Amino acid sequence: MDASFGHEVPVRYRDLDTYGHVNNVVYGTYCEEARVAYVEEVLGLAEIDEFTAVVVSLDIDFRSSVTELTTVDVGVSVVRMGESSFTMAYELRQGGDLVAEAETTQVFVDPESRESRPIPEDWRERVREFEGLDD
Numbered sequence: 001m002d003a004s005f006g007h008e009v010p011v012r013y014r015d016l017d018t019y020g021h022v023n024n025v026v027y028g029t030y031c032e033e034a035r036v037a038y039v040e041e042v043l044g045l046a047e048i049d050e051f052t053a054v055v056v057s058l059d060i061d062f063r064s065s066v067t068e069l070t071t072v073d074v075g076v077s078v079v080r081m082g083e084s085s086f087t088m089a090y091e092l093r094q095g096g097d098l099v100a101e102a103e104t105t106q107v108f109v110d111p112e113s114r115e116s117r118p119i120p121e122d123w124r125e126r127v128r129e130f131e132g133l134d135d
Helices: 026-043 121-131
Strands: 005-010 053-062 071-081 085-094 097-108
Touching: 005 026, 026 053, 026 071, 026 085, 026 097, 026 121, 071 121
Parallel strands: none
Antiparallel strands: 005 071, 053 097, 071 085, 085 097
């Protein structure tokens, strides 16, 4: 995967479990931190609360353990956009070594009704331009 966006996430002491490696659920948090950074930069949002999407699917394939209290580099790309949903792919690396690959699907929702709604056209256009996606 040639990620279009990169974000560095610090590995915190609390991320480690009793076996001395990052607990599996923390990888989802690393993806979330990179996703938020992507959304803020690509969509130019002042407040992340403006981004009314919810994660409906998270899939992580673990490749090796993160054991060092350094950083994890998370590469992110939007790989699919539907009418109200989009899918992001992630590569997580530590010291250049692939430690996990992940994918999330988000659905835009109306904050009051909690029902799905179309992706705003200006956001769709910004992602297309940033990613170099065709319609």
